[in-house]
Amino acid sequence: MTGPIVYVQNADGIFFKLAEGKGTNDAVIHLANQDQGVRVLGAEEFPVQGEVVKIASLMGFIKLKLNRYAIIANTVEETGRFNGHVFYRVLQHSIVSTKFNSRIDSEEAEYIKLLELHLKNSTFYFSYTYDLTNSLQRNEKVGPAASWKTADERFFWNHYLTEDLRNFAHQDPRIDSFIQPVIYGYAKTVDAVLNATPIVLGLITRRSIFRAGTRYFRRGVDKDGNVGNFNETEQILLAENPESEKIHVFSFLQTRGSVPIYWAEINNLKYKPNLVLGENSLDATKKHFDQQKELYGDNYLVNLVNQKGHELPVKEGYESVVHALNDPKIHYVYFDFHHECRKMQWHRVKLLIDHLEKLGLSNE
Template identity: 40%
Template sequence: MLHQRLQLYTQGNDTYIFVPETAGAPSLTVHRSSGELTLNPPHSLPPSARRSNKTVYAILGILSLSLSDYVVIMTEREFKGKLLGHDIYRASGYELLPLSPNINTYNPPHAVEAHLLALVRSHLASGVFFFSYTWDLTRRLQAQWETREQNLDTPMWQAVDDRFFWNKYMQTRLIELTQGNPNQDLSPYIVPIMYGTFDIRNVSLRGRTMQLCLISRRSRFRAGTRYFRRGVDHDGHVANFNETEQLLLVEDDASSQSGSGDAGTQMSFVQIRGSVPVFWAEVNTLRYKPDLQVMDLQDTADMMRKHLQEQISTYGDQALVSLVNRKGHEQPVKEAYERYVEQLDLPNVRYQYFDFHNECKHMRWDRISVLIDQLEGDLKKHGYFHLPSHQREPALLQRGTVRTNCMDNLDRTNVVQAALARWTLNQQLRALNILSADDSIDAYDGVAQDFREMWADHADAIAQAYGGSGALKSDFTRTSKRTKKGVLEDGVKSVLRYLKNNFFDGARQDGFDLIVGNWVPRKNPATSMFLVSDARPLITRAMPVAVSFSLFMICAGLTLPRSSDYSLFYYFFIWLTLLAGALIFIVIHGIDYVSWPRLLPSTEYIYYNGPGFRSARHGMGLGKGDGPKTRMGTTMSAKWSSGRKRTGSVAVEGEKKRVD
């Protein structure tokens, strides 16, 4: 059992002592000088220990920065609901306890340490983390049922799905001590948290009481932001991978009368999403549409195979639904995806293309039914998990999933996944004889509204985490209609995404890489001064200042007395010329003004020159800009299919741990 509440004691500058409220449980001492962890016998608190006013709801782990290690604790939690009788919480408050006695976390002695602490705080504050002390929130219902016997006496941190154990890197020290010394079992202190969404609602339909629950789980592998994590890495992990589980829990009369909260019939339907599993990227240049880069590396086919085989071993058969546009900017990604899927020809994989924008143009969102008709055979073959009330064996297992992706795996993907979830929910309710064969939840306003709101909130949360704004097309998800107001709101969200993706996401990406352990700082802040210094040439740094000053002078000129038209003409001519020149310089050198990640730089795909496709080379300065485009069309397809020897391939920056 995990400790649900801890009291913090300190012993001078020597130790932190965490005392569980559970009677007879051993306390945990963290020695600040050595970082050593020790379990103490119950009721062995030193007389000199002083009680803190902090209540600790979980130890999220220990994080090492450049000057000190820090114990990351959860100081606030928010109750979100009960799932099968288990309390589910969202982590809402955190604190970092330095092991070094000379460190003040709010006024650290070095700029590098201050920067790293800001990254940690920002990541924890902006993330959406859920956990439970008594329920494994990282694993879908069917997976828990399949391993129920072997996991009876297994600590939660060993049973969780490793992909969704978000704070596993921070818990490394506790896990290693537990594994290496049976007498120091820290399992009750290791609380796994999940990055994702959780929503559960009580609904009533035709006299039956039930719960509708939606959970999404974000993978910690290749995690990050929209433009800085795309495609697949050299371990077969893809960006923005999310597992989404829709649960239908129908109470029977016995459970309803007992008030136990346990559902009678349990049903689960799982979908997944993830970036197109080839090596590709979009290079920000300050233009609204970034440059598209698709890299033909030697191990592309192997990494796609590895990724798809992992999904097959985890979920069963795969129906790959691609919503990437067949024309324009997105076409090369679509063609690369289809080329390698055809080349691999895996027996448990079926590819289905749907031209979303063309099929649903002019707000014809009902056309999504065409895709559902195309997938109906797969959906029936895959099925869903169904454990009837008071039965030990399920009536049905889910034997496959639909893997949906668009370019970002956000907006179009959200709409399609919600439509597939609605179709499956109708099938489940018909199987339980709650709905008739020709009936649908759309005929019942209460249930339909809850369903739409859950999926819209879920879409907004995933889009916020990856793209920096709420989901587009959410008006359709919420109301089943596309409105002009929704189109206007999408325009505002698109502008917000542009600003965040170009000017703020570099630091956000650094936060991801720091928390999940992709980058480990050395215990010497001088080696990481690149984090807080600006190495760009003086002229590059001066241009934004020139723009700001020119705008100021132009605005000030509007207030000058008009004593001479000639003097005003020359005045405005000078400042408008300076403004135009500075803006032109910024556009030509746009890459230098993007907020790039600093912990794991993106230089490999920004300046990639190997085989593949590049839409343009904007933002690189004069002489390095627009060149001839290399299309992944008929010409390149013929070269690839001929089995020509590939040269010039380079390793793309992935999720490998780096120490600086």
């Protein structure tokens, strides 16, 4: 189990320990000056002088051009409770250099600025006692191990930042408590009452670390089967049973991602960039769906792109590879969302639901 951390910074680097340590056997993480890197020390080596700063979590370490830095989650807010677990969103962060009051050049300053921009514009969530990288079902299947060991790497957003810590943790289990998997996405629960029965509704979205990027610059699939901006969204429902006093827990998963073929939009400063389809997508598309089937079983594909104009080539390319795969576990349906639900006729989404049920999709 992870928890809050305290640190002291001085001329020798940055020293971290658990805020609620267990005693003299606790480990101290020392992010030393550039030439020394990360070290594990005994509890007695935590500095007795200097300002002690309490933080919510240590997201990890990064080496830029000149210096090493600690990425710190300073403050958080509670966003939900689920089965006794608490979800938190990171509100404020810090990038702390190992070199106390060091001077940096213009390139290093630019790298720090870009890192700050990413951290500021991102929505990071974690739980000290629940693995948000994994769905409810995947969490049920893993044993009692440190969360970083069973975390789904696809959604372990600070996986790279924790590399040094994970390397030490393989040899020293005391380090487990310093490694806090963080997701980029959304995690929130709300309490409600339905027919006099208390319920909890939860929504968790996990963004994949593979092939993430900005709109227009990250489209389609890569050779390993990863698609642009893949997300897994989980809806969770907890409901009490008044008769048996048991709590029923339900989970429903949806995924989304860029159309899994080779395609791109060439940025040419026009309102709509040129859309270009690549060739020979079939192998990459097959890898993508093989991964999805292994993770989720039968896949029900809902294509919502426009069936005319700018997006038509993507629609046709998608349908072409799905037809070529001819996989009985891949169920494809096209739904012209903009046409069917025009003028805010959202109720017509039922047409799509009915179609999916005919293909075999069930919530049972």
